[in-house]
Amino acid sequence: KQWYERRVTITAVGMCVIGVLIEMGHSARWSLHDEDGNLDNMNDFQHATMYVSFLIASVVDIILSRGSKLTGLDGLIYFLAFTGEGLMFYFHLHGRDHVDIQIHTLLVISCFGCAVGAAFARWRTNNPILSMGYALAMMTHGTWFIHAGFLLY
Numbered sequence: 001k002q003w004y005e006r007r008v009t010i011t012a013v014g015m016c017v018i019g020v021l022i023e024m025g026h027s028a029r030w031s032l033h034d035e036d037g038n039l040d041n042m043n044d045f046q047h048a049t050m051y052v053s054f055l056i057a058s059v060v061d062i063i064l065s066r067g068s069k070l071t072g073l074d075g076l077i078y079f080l081a082f083t084g085e086g087l088m089f090y091f092h093l094h095g096r097d098h099v100d101i102q103i104h105t106l107l108v109i110s111c112f113g114c115a116v117g118a119a120f121a122r123w124r125t126n127n128p129i130l131s132m133g134y135a136l137a138m139m140t141h142g143t144w145f146i147h148a149g150f151l152l153y
Contacts, residue, residue, distance in 0.1 A: 006062070006065055009058050009061050009062050009065070010058075010062065012054065012058040013055060013058045013059060013062070016051045016052070016054050016055035016058060017051075017055065019047070019048075019051035020048045020051045020052060020055070023044045023045075023047045023048040023051065024044060024048050043092070046088045046091075046092055049084070049088060050084070050085045050088050053080070053081040053084045053085060054081050054085075056077070056081070057074075057077045057078050057080070057081040060073065060074065060077045061074050061077070061078075071125075072122045072123075072125075074122065075118050075119060075121060075122020075123070076119070076122070078114075078115075078118040079115050079116075079118045079119045082111050082112070082114040082115035082118060083111070083112070083115045085111045086107075086108045086111030086112045086115065089104050089107045089108045089111060090104075090108045092104055093105070099151070100152065103148045103151055103152060104148075106144060106148075107141075107144060107145070107148060110137065110140050110141040110144050111141065113137040113140065113141065114134070114137045114138055114141050116137075117130070117133050117134030117135075117136075117137040117138070118134060120133070120134070121133070121134040
């Protein structure tokens, strides 16, 4: 990989670590259970899990960029990260109002679009249409995150 691609991946690692620390620092406790044994801080742990999945994907991407012969593994790991993110958003809907459910549902759709794009772009690496489709899915996902942030908060 080129130096700028490595820099982007290293930046992603740093941002994921910051995201986990902010989410877990927000909950004031690093425990899923309160003193009575009931589940607590589920939203914070779900957000932190999404950050960790992309942290793992970025670390694997850095390792693979150092000359590994395992081509295509980066597509698989990003497929798994986006699928995990989509599942987290899908199960993040409990007890929310209608607008919140609609926004999270659109995020689920964009997550699975990115997952499929990651898989197909690595499956046929010489096909520019699949690579552009993956890039379009990523841009849609990113811009929808920005819109969701403005709508929800």
